[in-house]
Amino acid sequence: MRYPGERRPRGLSGIRAMAKKKKSKKTVRAEFRKRHDARIRKNDFTREFSDQDQALDESKSRERVSGKGSLTRKRTISGSTNEVDESGFQVELDVDAANCLAGRVIRVHGLTSIVETEPGVEFHCTVRGILKSLATDLQHVVVSGDFVTIQVADRSSDDRQAVIVRVEPRRNQISRTSRKRQQIIASNVDLAFIVASAAEPALKPNLVDRFLVSADKSGIQPVIVLNKVDLVELSDLQPVVGVWAQMGYPVVMTSTVTGAGIEQLRHWVEGRDSVVTGQSGVGKSSLLNSIEPGLQLRVGDVSRENQKGRHTTTSAVLIPLNCGGHLIDTPGIRQFQLWDVLPEEVGGFFRDLRPFINECRFPDCTHTHEEDCAVKWAVADGKLDVRRYESYCQMRESE
Numbered sequence: 141m142r143y144p145g146e147r148r149p150r151g152l153s154g155i156r157a158m159a160k161k162k163k164s165k166k167t168v169r170a171e172f173r174k175r176h177d178a179r180i181r182k183n184d185f186t187r188e189f190s191d192q193d194q195a196l197d198e199s200k201s202r203e204r205v206s207g208k209g210s211l212t213r214k215r216t217i218s219g220s221t222n223e224v225d226e227s228g229f230q231v232e233l234d235v236d237a238a239n240c241l242a243g244r245v246i247r248v249h250g251l252t253s254i255v256e257t258e259p260g261v262e263f264h265c266t267v268r269g270i271l272k273s274l275a276t277d278l279q280h281v282v283v284s285g286d287f288v289t290i291q292v293a294d295r296s297s298d299d300r301q302a303v304i305v306r307v308e309p310r311r312n313q314i315s316r317t318s319r320k321r322q323q324i325i326a327s328n329v330d331l332a333f334i335v336a337s338a339a340e341p342a343l344k345p346n347l348v349d350r351f352l353v354s355a356d357k358s359g360i361q362p363v364i365v366l367n368k369v370d371l372v373e374l375s376d377l378q379p380v381v382g383v384w385a386q387m388g389y390p391v392v393m394t395s396t397v398t399g400a401g402i403e404q405l406r407h408w409v410e411g412r413d414s415v416v417t418g419q420s421g422v423g424k425s426s427l428l429n430s431i432e433p434g435l436q437l438r439v440g441d442v443s444r445e446n447q448k449g450r451h452t453t454t455s456a457v458l459i460p461l462n463c464g465g466h467l468i469d470t471p472g473i474r475q476f477q478l479w480d481v482l483p484e485e486v487g488g489f490f491r492d493l494r495p496f497i498n499e500c501r502f503p504d505c506t507h508t509h510e511e512d513c514a515v516k517w518a519v520a521d522g523k524l525d526v527r528r529y530e531s532y533c534q535m536r537e538s539e
């Protein structure tokens with residue numbers, strides 16, 4: 141596992157430097173979320189733990205925060221701070237460097253984050269209040285895959301409780317919109333496996349298209365995994381699979397029943413960190429169990445009446461692999477609304493639309509109702525797949 145300790149995170153060195161240097165008093169202006177407002181409930185990711193949502197982190201009382209009352213949105217934090225990036229994550233206040241450890245978040249359960257500091261050593265952590273207050277737009281301040289600095293009360297004790305005092309800047313993150321806020325699904329990954337099933341539940345190509353846009357937007361290499369191919373004729377999948385493959389997206393056809401494609405998946409995951417996303421019931425956890433024998437992740441039944449799956453996996457979890465690298469298993473997603481993509485940007489994320497966009501008569505062409513639209517001509521001429529075009533229209537409409 142690549143721990144931040146090995147790559148000299150700015151976090152720890154920063155903390156150590158601070159411990160030596162005389163602390164400088166600085167103030168920062170930061171966006172705050174009112175703590176006692178009716179908060180938006182989390183979705184399926186941590187459903188079962190949502191009752192703890194309102195509880196407060198015990199560490200917050202140690203921070204000095206002043207403001208003009210509950211109505212003010214900006215407050216001044218006083219203390220010794222070193223840096224604040226636009227997401228406000230790099231604030232450090234009175235961190236006790238001697239009791240700090242670097243680690244990686246492997247799972248988030250409501251208010252508790254499980255952080256691994258070395259293989260097999262896990263700490264149950266709360267998140268320092270100030271980090272939560274600064275992350276106004278986020279559903280969760282820390283997510284599986286994050287590299288963090290934790291502060292333990294007593295390093296010599298066996299008590300594995302700690303507080304996350306810093307979240308390292310994320311190399312990348314895959315997000316969606318959930319109840320108007322950003323939900324980061326996972327961070328710091330090389331690959332995103334977009335898992336769909338050929339049947340049970342039925343293939344939803346437009347949902348895959350959304351994940352593709354999201355992966356491209358995050359700069360994460362997507363790999364489409366079409367699971368449960370034992371249930372269909374492969375030739376039936378060819379039209380839709382062929383179009384993705386032509387655009388340069390890798391597609392792996394798999395079955396956990398016959399073992400098809402599993403070896404190919406192992407090649408992809410080896411030595412890399414990957415997130416596994418897709419609708420509930422498509423077989424994400426089953427695939428992980430096939431890739432790594434002995435894992436024994438819980439898998440669910442797909443109820444035949446609604447074909448929706450039952451959200452067997454309830455929170456994202458980072459799993460180390462014997463072949464090197466990690467997989468982040470995530471709960472199924474029913475709807476995937478893109479985060480931070482404007483309607484006019486959607487076309488640019490459709491690799492197959494892009495070559496035609498500049499040929500349209502109007503520079504702000506939406507490729508929907510306009511005459512003289514090169515995208516629509518391309519559809520009419522059979523140069524652009526009709527399903528992909530409709531998927532574009534649907535996505536544009538909903539963003």
Ligand SMILES: Nc1nc2c(ncn2[C@@H]2O[C@H](COP(=O)(O)OP(=O)(O)OP(=O)(O)O)[C@@H](O)[C@H]2O)c(=O)[nH]1
Pocket residue numbers: 367368369370371394395396397398418419420421422423424425426427438439440441442449450451452453454470471472473
């Ligand atoms: N026929 C067939 N069934 C499969 C295959 N892979 C998984 N399944 C079944 O699909 C069902 C759902 O599998 P899970 O692995 O729990 O699906 P998931 O994507 O992890 O679901 P969530 O955790 O709810 O998001 C289980 O009953 C599996 O046995 C496959 O390749 N073929």
Ligand SMILES: [Mg+2]
Pocket residue numbers: 424425426438439452453469470471472
């Ligand atoms: Mg699962």
Ligand SMILES: [Zn+2]
Pocket residue numbers: 497500501505506507508510512513514515516
């Ligand atoms: Zn156009």
